[in-house]
Amino acid sequence: MATLTKATANGEPCASCEARAFSICGVLREQDLARLASAATFLEAAPGEPLVRRGQAAQHVFNISAGAARVFKTLPDGRRQIVGFLFRGDFLGWEAEEAYAYEAEALTVVRACRFARPDFRDMLDEFPAMERRLLCMASDEMREAHEHMLVLGRKSAAERLATFLLRLARRSSNLGGAENVADMPMNRADIADYLGLTSETVSRQMTQMKASGLVSFEGARRARILRPQQLETLAEGR
Amino acid sequence: MATLTKATANGEPCASCEARAFSICGVLREQDLARLASAATFLEAAPGEPLVRRGQAAQHVFNISAGAARVFKTLPDGRRQIVGFLFRGDFLGWEAEEAYAYEAEALTVVRACRFARPDFRDMLDEFPAMERRLLCMASDEMREAHEHMLVLGRKSAAERLATFLLRLARRSSNLGGAENVADMPMNRADIADYLGLTSETVSRQMTQMKASGLVSFEGARRARILRPQQLETLAEGR
DNA sequence: CGGGATCTTGAGGATGCTCAACGCTAGTGG
């Protein structure tokens, strides 16, 4: 299981957190950060390790401070749907129900802040701005979920891949990375299970996009978008 | 466009509202309902009429008090993905962004309470219980969205239909209707666009489910689930 | 009772899946 540390053991952890600007804690004033840190546990998970398991009592919420994770659901026969990837700044685990309805696993080494639900609830009561921020993040997440339903329900394989690469690239540039570069910490099977395809189809579509000069690859896990405009056109099915 | 009425023109509208128990307003005390009603506009939309349009400034939030609506996204070439159906008690329109990213249209006659966003924000500040309720509803909505991604990404046509009918039936029994009856206010094309199929495939699957004795039909728009257990098994792909 | 919309059914075809083999590469241990 993942390594746990008391957050307060690390001096002033939140003040120097590289995820704060993108995270729910971004709305807190400097002087409130100590209160937040006092309730936090640091967590480090190795690739493949679970953060939450389906059916497990939903006792914690998480703030990803570094790394990447996959969130997914499975059918009894093993078919898997990845419902999202988590990156720096993402939030996980706010549940109305008693148990998690999904699983989350680290893709790379993941570092995260973990809060017990009762503590977190208290903090929402204490800092209304944080609750409002959470509500807005939930709305954004919902918007992305709707977008992804459109992908899964109505787009062709090529359109799905194009949408995926553009989204990854946008995401990483929002987090301060380079423009038009899609770093893929996940393997082809993960991408397939995210896009409702098979890994073979993902591979074939990648090859074809390379052949048509829309993207180039630096190894299998990094794509450079050469013609963003055309890729966008492809993604929107025009 | 839809008919609008001042909510306060209707005496004590909230006190007798048939949706309150299922809605965001359920958490308010009796004495606070007047405050809510003072900010509300009643709205009645005929079948096919829009509630919100994509790209439109997100100026209002809605509480559905009766009827059914579809929420969907479209691609430039007209492909449509219905991301959800709304029923009594459902909430619509809380956006972090400036504009709606989807469209919503009445399926049947829809009655709803509408609030201007600034007013609604004020009420959330005023009634923290309502904000918490909204956050929990958002979490439930997210859970359903994840479930639906699994349907769209990984289930066969038969499994999709089974899942859909079970969900409709459960939904209507939660709202106080009969058990194991799925009333379908939407047409086959709507169901298809919700499930990522074509209306022909929906029709064929319905026929086959009838033939195998899992369900019976009372007209095309009402299904009775004869073997809930087996339908569940089908829906989960076992 | 008429007519348009909706629903059903049929035949043929395309997209993406399955199964299988091969290539690459990064990480490991000698």
Place this chain on the structure above:
DNA sequence: CCACTAGCGTTGAGCATCCTCAAGATCCCG
């Protein structure tokens, strides 16, 4: 430093599911 290996990625051939196009049946509303 290099050879080895296991996991990952790519490619190919055949096939299944679902889509497309078309026509007929049914239903509901006036």
